[in-house]
Amino acid sequence: MCKYLSQFGSYWPTRVTPPARYNTAHDPALSVEFAQDGKSLCAILQKENTVALFQVAKQESGYELKHISNAVDFLPGAALKKAKISVQFQSGVQSGAFLYHEYSNHTVVLSDLRGNHELNRFSAAAGTSGKTLLSPCSKFILGFGDSAEIRGWAVIFKSGSYASTKKLHSLCGHKSHVSQAAFFPDSSKLISLSDASGFKIHDFNSADWQRDDTPREVECFPNQWGLVDSIQISPDSLVLTLVQHSSIKFISLRTKVLLLEIKDIFNAAIKSAEFSPDSELVAVAGDRCVRIFKNLAGLVAKAHESKANLMSPNCNETYKNRLLEELKSDQKKINELQKLLSA
Template sequence: MYRTVLLWYTKELTVKEKRSLRVNIEFDHATLVRWSPDGKAFLIHKAVANTIEVYKISKKPDGTLASAIKALEFSKRHTEDVVGMDIASTGKYIITCSKLNDLVVWDLKGQVLATIELHLGSTYRARISPCARFIGTSGFTPDVNIWEVIFSKSGEFKQVAKAFDLGGHSSGILDFTFSADSSCMATVSKDGTYRLYDTKIEFEKGEDPHLLQTGPWENTTTANIALSPNTEVLAIAHGSSLSFYSTITGLLDVTIEDIFLGPITCLTFDAVGEYILIAGDRHIKVFQNITGYRVAIESATRKLTQKQTSATKERLEVLVEDNRKFLQAMGEKCP
C-alpha cells in the first residue's frame, strides 16, 4: 500500500495541463513536508513510523523534476504525534517537536544536536525563524518561547539557549509566525485575540519584545496564521474560513468563508505578498491579497500627512492612485 507526495513544477501552474512528480511513501503517509533551502531535497514526517525521511531530487535538462529517491531516514525520537518540523534557511539544522514537549534539533545527517524539554503543558507549534537564528515554540501556556541556536564562528554547533518570550495573552497560543526578516512576530490565542510584536530587540540586555498591535479574531478551536512580507496584512485561518486584518489599524478587512468542506490546514504568503496560498481538503487554493492593496493605501495616506521630501510625496501619491485603480478594476471597495 502506498500513499504519495506530489511535487509540482511551479512555472506550469498557470497552464491547463500541469505536470507533477509522484513520490510513493511505502506503508505510510506524510503529515509534514519541507523543502531544503537549495531545493535539491525535501523532508517528510511519516505518520505511522513517526520518523523523518529525506528525499533527494534530480532534474531534467529543462529544469523540470525527474525523480525523487529516499536518501536517509532519521532514528525515531518521538513517542507522540509531531506537531512541528522545519529546516533552517542556512541548511545547518532541522527541528522536530511533538505535542509531548520534546524539541529535538538535528543535523542534516540525522544526528541529534540538542534535545530541549519544553514547559508548555502541551505543544501546538514549533517553527524556525526565516533568518535561522531562532526557534519558536507555543502551546497550552499563554507564552511563545523563543530559543537562539548558536554556532561557532567556524560553523560548529554550540548550543540552544533561551532568548525571550512573547507574553500578554491569557490563554494558550494556537499558532505564531515570524515576519520575512524575523523582525516581527504575530500570535493567535485561545483568548480570542491576536498580537503583533516588534522582536528586533537586544534580548541579551534584557529588552522585551514591543507590542505593536492587537485585536479580536473569530475564536475557534484551531487556527493558522501568516504575515505578509511587509507585515501590513495578517491572515488568520479559522475552521474553513480565512480572515484578513490590517496591522496598520488592527481591524478586520474581510473574511472569506467556507473555502473548504473541512478546515484549512496550512497557509502562506508568496515572497512579495501578492498572493496567499492555503491548503485543505487535499487541495491548494490561491487568493489574491486584495487587503494588501487597501492597507497600502491606508499606510501611504498616513505617511502623506507627515513631512516628506517632494520625491517621496510624489511616490506615495502614485502608489495610492495605482492601488485605487487596481481595486476599482477588480470591483473592490477603496478606503
C-alpha cells in the same frame, strides 16, 4: 467570492513543466518543506516516522528529485509533526544549518542536515494545547499554549558549527494562556494572542534576546474578531489573517481594521492557510481541497500604506512620485477585482 476567484485562470501557466517524482514505497508523505534556497526539500514519512531529504536539481527537461537520505527516527514513541531544513545567515552569509524535528509530544530535536546525528533535544511545550514555533531566521524556537508565557530557545552556531541551544528569558505580559503566535516574515517581531489580553507585538530588533536582553512589547490591541484557530502574517507584513473554522478574516496591521472576510470556504474546518512569497495570493487547504485566492486585502492595505507615507514630512518629491504611481496601479487592480466580485 469563489466565483470571482475561479475567473483568474490567467494566473496559471499554459505550459506546465513535467513534475519531478519520487516513490516513497507506499509510505504516506505527510508534509513537505523547501529549504530557503529552494535547492532541497524534506518530507515527513508517516510509517517510518522520519524525514526524507531530497535535492532539487534543474535539468533541461524539467526538474529531478534526488533522494539524499532518510533521517533517524529520534523519538519512536511520538509522531513526527513537522520537519524543516533550517539555515541561519549572518550579514547575508550562511552561518549555520540544521534539521528541525517537532514531535506530537512537543519535543524538539535538532540534528545535522542529513538527520544522522542529534545535536540537542528539549521539550518546548506541554499538554494538548501546547504549540511550538520556529522563527523564519531559524535562530529562535518558541513554546506556548499551556500558560500565559512564551518560552524561548536560541540555536547558536559559532564558526559555522553548532555550539549550543540556550534557554532564554520568557516573554511575559499576557494574562491568560497564549493561544496563537506568529513571527513577522523577517523575524523582527512576534505577534501573539490570548483571550484575556488580546494581541501583543514584541520587537526583536529592540533587544539581543540571545544575550538575556528580553524583547520588549511595542504594541497591544484587542481581539474584536472572535475565536481564532490560527494566525498568519503576509510576507510584506501588511496583513494579519485570522482563520476561524471555515472562514478567514484579513486585518490591516497598520490600522487594525477588518479589510476583507471570506466566509464558508469549505464545509469543514480550514486545515492550513499560507501566503505566496509575493503576498499576492493566499492558498487555503481543507475538506480534501486546496483553493487559491487573490489577496485583495493586501492591495487595500498597500494602498493605505502608500497614502500614509505620502503624508510623511520625510517624503521627498522623487519618493512621492513613485508612491503616487504605485497607488494609481494598486487602485486600478482593486477596482478591477471589485468589478469581478460584483459580477
